[in-house]
Amino acid sequence: MSLYVEEFLWRGRPEGSDLPSGWHLIVGAKSVDGFGVERIDLSQALTPEQAEAMGFPxxxxxxxxxxxxxxxxxxxxxxxxxxxxxxxxxxxxxxxxx
CATH class of the missing domain: 1.20.5 (Single alpha-helices involved in coiled-coils or other helix-helix interfaces)
Structure with missing residues (x-):
């Protein structure tokens, strides 16, 4: 099973905002089920810390x-x-x- 970036979302903030910019990542995993059908399984939205822990800094x-x-x-x-x-x-x- 190989992991890849399915979705990357950057959330910026307007000038003057006290909130930091943020992002999340959804990782896809391509696999083949028991019947030989290709599947794509998606993670939930990962925080930057979770994404980095999975090898996606x-x-x-x-x-x-x-x-x-x-x-x-x-x-x-x-x-x-x-x-x-x-x-x-x-x-x-x-x-x-x-």
């Missing part, structure tokens, strides 16, 4: 979010470059045939 959560976001940016940039190349080729073909 805030700095690791933020690093994981950033890494996933950068992967998505890279994939989208590659897709844009590919589409731009296709568009350029179509425009060149159209200009050559005109």
């Amino acid at each position: 805030l700095e690791n959560i933020i690093a994981g979010i950033n890494a996933d976001a950068l992967k998505q940016v890279d994939a989208l940039a590659a897709q844009v470059a590919s589409l731009q190349a296709q568009l350029d080729a179509m425009q060149a073909a159209q200009a050559g045939g005109a």
Whole structure:
């Protein structure tokens, strides 16, 4: 069974508030039941202390979010470059045939 971050919620506070910012984490666990069906079990909302005790300190959560976001940016940039190349080729073909 592997654990992963299912949900991360940051709760900020307005400027001037005496309350500290806070966050909670919900951990997912992927498993297969006795019939071979894949399941996802979710924890209750974990406090920062509970999350850290399970191996999910805030700095690791933020690093994981950033890494996933950068992967998505890279994939989208590659897709844009590919589409731009296709568009350029179509425009060149159209200009050559005109």
